[in-house]
């Protein structure tokens with residue numbers, strides 16, 4: 597079972613010095629990356645056990661404290677198909693809405709869309725397309741080819757990537773996307789996630805691993821690493837499972 601513990605200061609100092617050393621090698625990467633945290637939705641939709649609503653709300657509030665700019669909180673889907681998300685309305689209502697943080701929900705059909713968002717948002721239309729490797733089989737080569745094709749039709753500023761780590765490629769695929777100018781990346785605290793309809797596919801890119809890499813490259817995310825680790829430890833303890841974040845695993849050993 598994962599336990600919540602604070603990261604020793606030397607770990608955080610190490611991260612800060614990594615940032616200073618590597619800033620000059622950033623090259624064509626974006627200066628700032630917006631992380632879209634999908635753990636409370638993509639992560640928890642795939643857990644066998646139904647997580648109590650107050651635990652979900654606490655996780656989201658903890659994630660809000662980290663400075664993550666976007667947290668996908670739930671999905672308005674059929675409870676018959678995805679019972680883990682049946683409490684969507686309670687979760688959306690119960691979380692603290694921090695100023696400056698967006699709390700989107702997944703709405704796969706118009707019925708859900710109407711239930712979840714206002715008419716005003718509907719008229720605004722789609723502003724961002726998140727390209728998902730749901731089963732996590734992509735490689736950086738495929739990512740490059742796919743993005744090259746998509747970028748001929750859609751400005752890169754409107755693109756985001758959503759990588760699963762089934763074959764251990766999520767961080768590499770994300771790095772390729774960043775190199776091509778994408779600056780919005782989905783990730784999930786503790787590497788939670790998976791799609792209930794994609795058997796064998798494993799979790800998302802872990803937010804902790806993404807933040808660690810970006811910090812090491814001198815790319816700003818605005819995320820408080822310590823608080824993020826605490827949120828990851830909290831939900832792993834609640835789920836009684838080990839984190840899939842390599843960074844969180846390494847940090848726990850210190």
Ligand SMILES: CC(C)(COP(=O)([O-])OP(=O)([O-])OC[C@H]1O[C@@H](n2cnc3c(N)ncnc32)[C@H](O)[C@@H]1OP(=O)([O-])[O-])[C@@H](O)C(=O)NCCC(=O)NCCSC(=O)C[C@@](C)(O)CC(=O)[O-]
Nearest residue numbers: 638672673674675677678704705707708728729730758791
């Ligand atoms: C796809 C639909 C919406 C089609 O919904 P449908 O067209 O109504 O047809 P259906 O036969 O599949 O479902 C019918 C039942 O769902 C109900 N229903 C229908 N819509 C809703 C709703 N919004 N809220 C609550 N209930 C709903 C509807 O009322 C009916 O209930 P019944 O009469 O049988 O009791 C439905 O099948 C569904 O909700 N399926 C689950 C979809 C889902 O959650 N998928 C997983 C998320 S996607 C994902 O994980 C991938 C992603 C995005 O993360 C990318 C990546 O990982 O790479």
